[in-house]
Amino acid sequence: MEPYELTLAAASSAIAAGELSSVELTESVIGQIERHESKVCAFATLTLEQAREAARRADADIAATGPRSPLHGIPLGIKDLCDTEGVLSTSSSRTRGDRVGPADSAVTARLRGAGGVLVGQTHTHEFAYGVLTPTTHNPWDLSRTPGGSSGGNGAALAARMIMGAVGTDTGGSIRIPSSVNGTTGLKPTFGRVSRRGITPLSWSLDHAGPMARTVTDVALLLQALAGYDPSDPGTVDAPVPHYADTLGGDLTGQALAVPTNWFFDRIEPDVEAAFRTAVSTLESAGATIREITLPLTELYIAVEYALFTTEASSYHQDALRTKADLFEPDVRALLEAGELIYATDYIRALRARELIKQAWRELFETNDITAFLAPTLPATAVKANDPFVHWPDGTDESAIDAYVRTSAPGNLTGLPALSLPCGYDSQRLPIGMQIIGRPFDEPGVLHIGSVFEAATDFADRAPTGLG
Amino acid sequence: MTTPRPTVTPEVLRTLAEHARLPMPNDRVEAAAATADLVQGAVDGLDSVDLGDTPPATTFDARWS
Numbered sequence: 001m002e003p004y005e006l007t008l009a010a011a012s013s014a015i016a017a018g019e020l021s022s023v024e025l026t027e028s029v030i031g032q033i034e035r036h037e038s039k040v041c042a043f044a045t046l047t048l049e050q051a052r053e054a055a056r057r058a059d060a061d062i063a064a065t066g067p068r069s070p071l072h073g074i075p076l077g078i079k080d081l082c083d084t085e086g087v088l089s090t091s092s093s094r095t096r097g098d099r100v101g102p103a104d105s106a107v108t109a110r111l112r113g114a115g116g117v118l119v120g121q122t123h124t125h126e127f128a129y130g131v132l133t134p135t136t137h138n139p140w141d142l143s144r145t146p147g148g149s150s151g152g153n154g155a156a157l158a159a160r161m162i163m164g165a166v167g168t169d170t171g172g173s174i175r176i177p178s179s180v181n182g183t184t185g186l187k188p189t190f191g192r193v194s195r196r197g198i199t200p201l202s203w204s205l206d207h208a209g210p211m212a213r214t215v216t217d218v219a220l221l222l223q224a225l226a227g228y229d230p231s232d233p234g235t236v237d238a239p240v241p242h243y244a245d246t247l248g249g250d251l252t253g254q255a256l257a258v259p260t261n262w263f264f265d266r267i268e269p270d271v272e273a274a275f276r277t278a279v280s281t282l283e284s285a286g287a288t289i290r291e292i293t294l295p296l297t298e299l300y301i302a303v304e305y306a307l308f309t310t311e312a313s314s315y316h317q318d319a320l321r322t323k324a325d326l327f328e329p330d331v332r333a334l335l336e337a338g339e340l341i342y343a344t345d346y347i348r349a350l351r352a353r354e355l356i357k358q359a360w361r362e363l364f365e366t367n368d369i370t371a372f373l374a375p376t377l378p379a380t381a382v383k384a385n386d387p388f389v390h391w392p393d394g395t396d397e398s399a400i401d402a403y404v405r406t407s408a409p410g411n412l413t414g415l416p417a418l419s420l421p422c423g424y425d426s427q428r429l430p431i432g433m434q435i436i437g438r439p440f441d442e443p444g445v446l447h448i449g450s451v452f453e454a455a456t457d458f459a460d461r462a463p464t465g466l467g
Numbered sequence: 468m469t470t471p472r473p474t475v476t477p478e479v480l481r482t483l484a485e486h487a488r489l490p491m492p493n494d495r496v497e498a499a500a501a502t503a504d505l506v507q508g509a510v511d512g513l514d515s516v517d518l519g520d521t522p523p524a525t526t527f528d529a530r531w532s
Contacts, residue, residue, distance in 0.1 A: 204524070233528055302512025309506050321490060333502035336491070340475075340483045340503050341510060348513050350523035355516065357524065 003028035005462075008163040008217035012070040015062065022062070022073025026055035026117050029075040033119070033161045036466055041136050042146075042156035044080040045088040046120040051075065054117045061115070070220045072115030077157075077165040079150050080121040081128050082208070083197040084108045091199045092135060092152075093126045094326040095319055105197025106229055107166045107208050114224040119162060122152030128168055128201045129312060129331045131176050131403045132387055138181060139463035140429055144381035145399065147177035149201075153211045154181035158463045164212040164221045170201045170308055172377075172407025174209050175419035179376035179432025182421045184449070184459065185211040186218050189440045190414030191236035193222075194229030200315055202308035203234065204350070205411045214459045215420060215449040219243040222442060238440055246443040247450040252286035256448070257369040262297045263406055266391055267378040274423025274431040275375045278452065282373070285451045290367055294409070295359035299352050301401075304408040306341060306349030313338030353412055360413045370444050376419040376432030377403050410436055418445045421458035428464055468514040475504035 003011065003025045014020035030048055037043060058073035067073065083089045083101035085108075090096040104112065112118065123135045125148035133151025138144040139158040146155035150167030154177025157165060167174040169187040178185030186209045193208040200206055210221030223244070228237040258279055264272065283289050313320070313335050320327070320335050327335065364372075379389040379402055387399040410417035415436050422433035433452070437445035453459050473479060480500040484491035491499060 296516075298512060299516055301509050305506055305509040306513065309510075324490070329498070332495075333499055334506070336484070336489060336495075336499045337503040337506040339487045339489050340480075341506070345510050345513065347523050348516075348518065349510070350525065351518045351521045352513055352516050354521050354524045355518070 004032045004160045007214050008074055008212055008220060009070070009214065011074060011163060012067070012220070015073050016067050022055040022058040022117060023052070025073065026051055026075050029119065029161060029163070032159065036139070036159045036161060039137060039142055039466065040139055040155050040159050040161070042122055042152040042159065042161060043120040044090060044092050044123050044152065047087055047118060051117050051119045058115055058117060067115065069114040069224060071111065071164070071224055074116055074163050075119045076111055076116040077120060077122040077153055077162040078108055078111070078118060079124050079153055079165065079167050081124050081168055081199050082107055082166060084118065084121060087121060089121060091127045092124045095323050103197060106194035106232065107225055108197065110224050111166065122150070122156055122165060125149035125151065126328050126331045127199060127316070128170060128173055129334060131172065131400045132384070133177070134384065137384070138381050139465050140182065141381065141427070141465045143383055144429070145180065145384050145387065147180040147381065147403070149173040150211060151177045154178055154183055157181065157183040157211060157213055159466060160462070164210065164217055166208060166221070166225065167211045168198060169207045169209060169411065170205045171304055171404040171411055174211055175376050175407055175410070175417060175432065175434055176403045178211060178419040180381035180430060182430030182458065182461065182463065183211060183213055184215055184218050184418070184420045185209065186222060186442065186445070187410055187417045188222065188226065188442055189416045191234055192440065192442065193225045194227070194232040194235050196229055196231045200311070202311040204307050204311060205304070207411070215418070215446055215453050216244065216247055218418070219247060219446050241443050243443055243446055246447040248454065249447070249451065250286040251282060251448065251451055254286070254370045255288045255290055255368055256282060257290050257292040257367055257372045259294045259372070259374060260291050262294045263374045263378070266397065267375060268380065268425065270425035271375050271378060271380065271431050275433055278422035278433045279373055281455050282448065282452055285455060290369060292363060292367055295363060296356050299356060300408050300412060301405065303349045303352050303356065303412055304404065306345055307353070309334060309338035310341045310346045356412050357414070360415070364438055371435050371437040371448055374434050374436070375406060376434040377406055380425045380427070380429035380431060410434070415439060416442045416445045418449050420449050420453060422452070423458065472507060472511055475500050475507055
């Protein structure tokens with residue numbers, strides 16, 4: 001096995017044991033980038049020389065005093081929405097083509113502080129305003145989307161060009177690429193991870209969080225990322241538990257819920273079959289499964305769109321008047337539309353969001369459930385040149401509508417939502433399952449994910465589209 | 468809210484954009500109207516909800532640090 005094939009946790013253990021150096025690991029990962037980046041196009045900016053220097057420094061520090069965290073010496077990626085000091089940080093937008101990060105974002109600083117080796121800025125759908133990341137290709141099938149908006153992370157992880165990453169999620173942008181690339185990603189509870197230095201899409205819905213290949217890797221990354229930051233008024237001053245402590249074991253005594261509505265209103269048969277099999281796996285691990293009906297589903301898309309379109313248009317209001325031609329057409333059209341929503345409709349959405357939060361609280365408490373299970377998406381990766389889901393009844397649904405439909409509940413409720421691979425469709429494209437837990441119960445969500453992962457081999461499989 | 472919202476036609480879009488002080492070149496009007504109509508349609512899903520006295524979910528914090 002080559003070093004780039006290791007999981008983050010395995011590489012970290014090998015470094016701690018003195019069996020692998022950060023330089024060896026980083027050179028192995030760079031080799032993978034040199035082999036595949038021209039096909040995958042996951043990076044907006046590569047910082048390989050800085051990575052080599054960081055790896056040499058990591059080896060010297062580890063030799064002197066041991067690793068300061070499990071991320072010490074590990075090659076990582078940063079979504080281009082997040083500022084990195086001295087490095088092009090463009091949000092994959094021509095409106096910011098020459099913009100250099102003035103300072104590290106909070107997440108960049110935390111990964112760097114933990115000893116991470118940053119190999120580059122990964123592509124996002126422009127300003128995180130979409131689910132396709134058109135610059136980038138899915139390693140399972142290069143003609144298909146890697147999802148978005150953190151599509152560069154998903155593709156780079158699947159292609160083994162990084163071992164972990166930080167992404168952002170406003171309407172599914174961590175979970176969508178995790179699902180379609182066969183990787184694992186966690187949208188933490190709203191307020192768990194600081195967004196300082198990250199270009200906003202929607203202040204009320206934006207979350208930052210970890211992406212990796214396995215649940216354990218995600219837990220190790222979250223450990224470095226989580227924590228209160230007074231400079232992000234959205235963060236919460238809540239204790240940060242030790243996330244790796246709850247991994248493994250079984251699910252005896254835990255009740256998990258599966259919805260009967262919303263997520264199954266329209267879904268590809270292969271996706272539903274894989275999800276049902278995954279639920280059975282969790283049941284075999286000791287969980288009790290309860291069917292529930294989701295409340296207020298008629299409001300989910302309305303609230304999501306009312307909040308993110310208006311907030312995004314507010315942030316980009318000046319740019320839309322000074323350099324509109326530099327926005328991609330799809331993003332420009334959404335920014336224009338968001339300017340035309342009335343403030344009373346926006347506030348109506350904020351009020352409806354509160355109702356949704358309370359209804360979900362009642363759902364969890366009345367049914368006494370630890371978490372809620374659902375397919376991450378209703379479909380697998382769409383073709384890049386045909387970004388629609390073609391349903392068996394002959395209707396078409398845009399990828400953004402289909403993907404956001406099943407992602408939005410996690411953003412609206414702010415609850416922690418983990419996506420991990422749970423199977424493949426008939427074209428061998430990955431399928432994801434999401435596990436949504438109670439507020440700040442990342443340990444519970446990661447525990448359930450780790451039990452599923454231990455019972456299956458989906459997280460170990462490499463993509464088949466790179467030749 | 469029970470009154471249906473009019474479709475965002477190109478003509479309506481021009482008026483809305485002018486009032487928002489948003490430049491709208493002629494060659495963009497049709498595409499922008501279609502997107503705006505889709506977004507308005509999505510937002511109008513809020514029409515049916517009875518909000519009662521529910522306050523908005525906001526994050527304002529009066530503390531200075």
